[in-house]
Amino acid sequence: MATQSRATAPGTGRSLARSRPRYGEFIVKTILLIAALISVATTVGIVAALIEPTIEFFSEISLGEFFGSTNWGPLFNPPAFGVWPIIVATVEITLIAILVAVPLGLAAAIYLSEYATPRVRKIFKPVLEVLAGVPTVVFGFFALVFVTPLLQSWFPFLDLEAKNALAAGLLVGVMIIPIVASLSEDSMAAVPNGLREGSYALGASKMLTSVRVVVPAAFSGIVAAIILAISRAAGETMIVAIAGGFKAVFTFNPTNEMSTMAAFIAQAGSGDASVGSIAYKTIFAVGSLLFIMTFAMNWFSARMVQKYREVYD
Amino acid sequence: MTVLTTPASAVRLARQGRPIGEHIFRITLLSSLIIALGFLAMLLIYVVQEGWPRLDSTLWESMPSIRRPETAGVQSGIFGTLWIIGLTALMALPTGVLAAVYLEEYADKTKWYNKLIELNISNLAAVPSIVYGILGLGIIARWLDFGFTVMTGAITVSLLVLPIVIISAREAIRAVPPSIREGSLALGATQWQTIYRQVLPSAIPGIATGSILALSRAIGEAAPFLMLGAATLVRFNPEGVWSSFTVLPLQIYSFISQSREEFHILASAAIVVLLAILLLMNSVAIWLRNRFQKRW
Amino acid sequence: GGGDSNTGGTDSASQGTETNAAALTGEVKADGSSTVAPLTQAASELFGEEQPQVKVPVGTSGTGGGFEKFCAGETDIQNASRAIKDEEKAACDAKGIKYSELTVATDALTVVVPKENTWATCLTTDQLKKMWEPAAEGKIKTWKDVDPKFPAEELKLYGPGTDSGTFDYFTDAINGEEGASRKDYSPSENDNDIVTGVSGAKGGLGYFGFTYFEENADKLTAVQIDSGNGCVAPSVETAQNGTYAPLSRPLFIYPSAASVKRPEVAAFLDFYVNNIDAIAKDAKYIPLNAEQTAKLKSDLQALKSQAG
Amino acid sequence: MPNLAVRGTEAPKNAEALDPVFTVSGLSVFYGDYEAVRGVDMNIGNREITAMIGPSGCGKSTVLRCFNRMNDLIPGARAVGKIAYHGEDLYGAHVDPIEVRRRIGMVFQKPNPFPKSIYDNIAYGPRVNGMKGKMDDVVEEALTKAALWDEVKDKIKQNALSLSGGQQQRLCIARAIAVKPEVILMDEPCSALDPIATTKIEDLMQELTREYTIVIVTHNMQQAARVSDRTAFFTAEVDEAGVRHGRLVEFDETSRIFTNPSDKRTEDYITGRFG
Amino acid sequence: MPNLAVRGTEAPKNAEALDPVFTVSGLSVFYGDYEAVRGVDMNIGNREITAMIGPSGCGKSTVLRCFNRMNDLIPGARAVGKIAYHGEDLYGAHVDPIEVRRRIGMVFQKPNPFPKSIYDNIAYGPRVNGMKGKMDDVVEEALTKAALWDEVKDKIKQNALSLSGGQQQRLCIARAIAVKPEVILMDEPCSALDPIATTKIEDLMQELTREYTIVIVTHNMQQAARVSDRTAFFTAEVDEAGVRHGRLVEFDETSRIFTNPSDKRTEDYITGRFG
């Protein structure tokens, strides 16, 4: 066997060594890494912006009072800091939104992925994406001046207030339909055709194939889509601020006016509370809570999706 | 060919009372899609109908006015929105695409810090926009001392849409077949040459779609500006990145809050303008997508 | 990076009247209460016809948020629907921001009920307190609970958001303590929501600025207020002469002394003060009476001379 | 010199195919306007293994997929001519394609188990077809027939994707058997498998032919020679307009095709001078 | 009876491979902890065609990709042992893999033209390597050598994806030639092609071997027999621990391998009794 001879090997006359230096690759990689790190800096920035007033807030208001009471009114006199009413409102509006968006979005996704011809899909998908881009103030405005009056006249027995969680939740749901539909459709489209063919070849109908093979196989992607949609719903501000209202009373009745966490931040943040006051710090405490909630939910879903991936691959 | 009578398999191939569930299912799916799009249609019809009396050139030729809503326009809002979108495109799109390239092409996915970056990005995509408003106010406007300017607004919105850009650009890059990369590398191209000259051009349609989705989001955001306290009544167009400004969604929000009916008509008309900008951008995306897909 | 002023002429500012001799440039930043904003906005619009090169962006960060920026030196004029608070004074002092308080208009908080309401044409301040005080929460549910003479119609209360100066003023005047209020009413940043809410519920009641009432006089009735001297309806006159008590209140702007040195700010303020009557009308507020106008002018002069 | 071992020489079961399961006559298949396969006539004998061979793109898969109407699922695909199944027109108006597919099973090139447990994979077919009876028995029987039971009986609830490629392919065969079809179509069932797994599948096919009619597409001539009773050789021909169409060149007993083909093209192909 | 036409019998160019381009000794390749290929020794002769055959998964591609360090791109892949290129250690510390790949070209199983014009496809390699000179000439020369020039000279600016599969594969060969490599590696270059295109590529290989050293992986024994000078037969063996490793079973002149293999496994494989 040939031992390593000199670079000037017979037959080639040229070494395989680098013929010209390539610092460029290193510089490029560094620039790319910096671009990726901006996202980390964003998180750091968010935490930095939230942390100080939040700590100050909790040095004045105990965690026990914050989480142990259902009386919310940081801007009242005497102030009250039981955060549950706005958590309940957030959860309830999110729930309504999910009830609207998941069935409709998933059904639309199944239709687009399994039933629609390529031409139909090519038309409908971008249109659905337009829905995702409609400004949220527009949805809020629409909920307030169109949907609520409509609901009031169709269902007078509901006794719907002028601002209410129902209409707000409904429109938040409409806003997140495209998120559910588009991402679910992507993951269903990624299900290998072999699985579908396998199912058809066993005499399964299209419905059974969709429901029992395609949807379960795309499950992790669908869950990810739904979780992202939930986060968007929970953090949605303008729709709930315009159509859901700011009344923070502890209630589960969606025909009532309710204030979500995001709506509270928007209200108090643009209000007359004086900076440095406890009321002002409440904004940051609620902001931190909202941030932690979405972060936790997402982290949890990332884990779950990973677990399902393992099962399915 | 003689048609033989069936032997053993006496059961014929005819439908054996298949349930109509099949049809109901299909119709349910289709109606779901139509309901979702029906909302969009209803919304469009409503705002166009409401805003119709004000859909004339004064709408974009004049400035907002608290005194005469019936002849006021939203020019400063249109320009403010265009400034924000332009700067966001300049900042968020390159950064997002570069970050996506890093994550897809360079990052060793087994390393903890790369996993952290990935998890962090998917988390950021879910963070409420109002929280970005807090970030913009506390860090960019105050700490970096950028004030309440176009720059502050654009940076805030850029950070808000950055995860969307990164996630969709990654998808697009991943969709470029590995054979293209191998082909290029096998010719002695460096990794960056391969990315710059083969991967990115092939990924343009996907990147364009994601970018437009991100900018659509940026166009419609009002919540962060609300937190930033951007001025609602601005009777001049921004002259630069350090100028005061307002954006259309914020103007719409303030119009809705007024009691005079004229303001509501004005709000509807402004919404039509906003949606028109949105649709224009989406059609550009579709055009880009189709054009580049045809070529490649 | 704010808009530094550059001047056309240095002489313009100090002469009070109609100084359109030289074209000024620069930016006059106003922020603060959304209640007062229409006044400054109207001023900005009218001023723009005279000095088109001077930009006057008007923000609506709220009185509190506005003071934060004002006391950090980020804005030139603060719109306030209440007087500056002690902690805000401290913040301004810390930064060396000097200012003065100018009363630019009057607002009459108007209590409204829907047209269908035939029983509540006049309410006493005690009755209002009974409805609105913190103790009423969960207890006073119908009009009958307020006064046995009233029908048992469900009481639906609407009012401005808890973070607004209007809320602070009303609670102070009626319940005796700023911010003290029952929580189970529907708060809104948007007076229009109150109009919708009250006009849509037979037992509805709400309060907001007089302007909004005038614009919606076809849907709502303004309740007369009896604070011990008989029923008084809200109107321009009763607000100006102070008989509409205790619900008429002043609206303020706080110009910064340092900013007044800049000619464009001085010119804007001069314009504001000299045209205050037209501005208040345009913004649909109750204009100052002659005496108040005179005080406004002298207050501005005092600020200018203090600024030097 | 290598010699192809031919099963046909040993045991040609039905020399004349007296009992055809499928009678194909004048079959042409179109994808949109493109005629992928033109004018095929062939009979598939009962309980025989019929192999379809030929170069890539000659339409083997296309023809095979007509037998259980899988082509219906491809937008634009259309079959012209006649395929009779036990004398009944497979494309007749009253025929339910779902019923056809239940009766005529299919195994694909790449093993495609569902991402479910082994048990659920087998039970899926019977369930969607509304079969009653003890599912456990059905599963055991199908796995036993597919010669997989012994290897998996202890991990029946485990995910099917954890099986090896060869096991997965046998699972797919078991899955097809579980709905009690009459025919099994196989489209290159071994091309993704290693030699050991391939041998097992081939043995299994021999075994299954006692009960089932099997049609197999293969690229591997050795395989066709080893397992099939009859072989159909397809190729692609360019017509006057320069368009390529798949044609059936020769269809005969496997022993004849591999030892004494009557067409020059067949001979060229199997001797490796071509393709 | 079919007879495999063997090129080796006609013209064994260098009976002893006196002039090795690659000297491989004790090469093992790992993917993470898994040893995919174990202990390979072989020499690749200059201006010869060396074929690598063997059942699926036996490591043919893995070994081939070591020759131009394409395996570097797979995370966790690692080569142990020695590959010398003209005596120089290919995995030496000073060696630039990018330079290696420029000098040792590769053609893949599926034609993978870039989605650009034919011209740009060819010009890409010279451009990224900073070659100067008249690009038009380079393009024409490469296409001529790849026997494609006449077919495409009128549509040189057209998108390469509009070419047929066989033309695309020749384009990929032309693209590889354009950077003036010394060796061309081909991993199943014809498996996606129809017989006519395959014949053209095979003719082209014969042609190119005047100037280039070619290593080809193929599934198709007939192809190996037809085109190569030397053949390496790989197979997968299960070790004591039950893990499969690829091994080189036999490496010899093609004529010898196909007529008189010294190993039983080789004989079984080429006679179709196996795989």
Ligand SMILES: Nc1ncnc2c1ncn2[C@@H]1O[C@H](COP(=O)(O)OP(=O)(O)OP(=O)(O)O)[C@@H](O)[C@H]1O
């Ligand atoms: N869905 C389709 N749409 C259009 N053309 C198709 C489609 N599927 C196959 N074809 C074309 O029909 C012809 C026959 O294809 P088919 O898949 O039947 O070949 P095959 O003999 O199975 O080839 P292989 O051995 O490569 O699997 C080919 O020219 C192919 O390009």
Ligand SMILES: Nc1ncnc2c1ncn2[C@@H]1O[C@H](COP(=O)(O)OP(=O)(O)OP(=O)(O)O)[C@@H](O)[C@H]1O
């Ligand atoms: N990227 C990889 N990571 C881990 N294992 C791999 C990887 N690539 C190949 N292998 C394994 O290495 C072994 C050899 O693979 P290789 O692709 O070299 O086989 P091959 O002989 O080319 O097969 P084929 O004929 O199917 O192309 C196989 O067991 C395969 O599963």
Ligand SMILES: [Mg+2]
């Ligand atoms: Mg096929």
Ligand SMILES: [Mg+2]
């Ligand atoms: Mg391989």
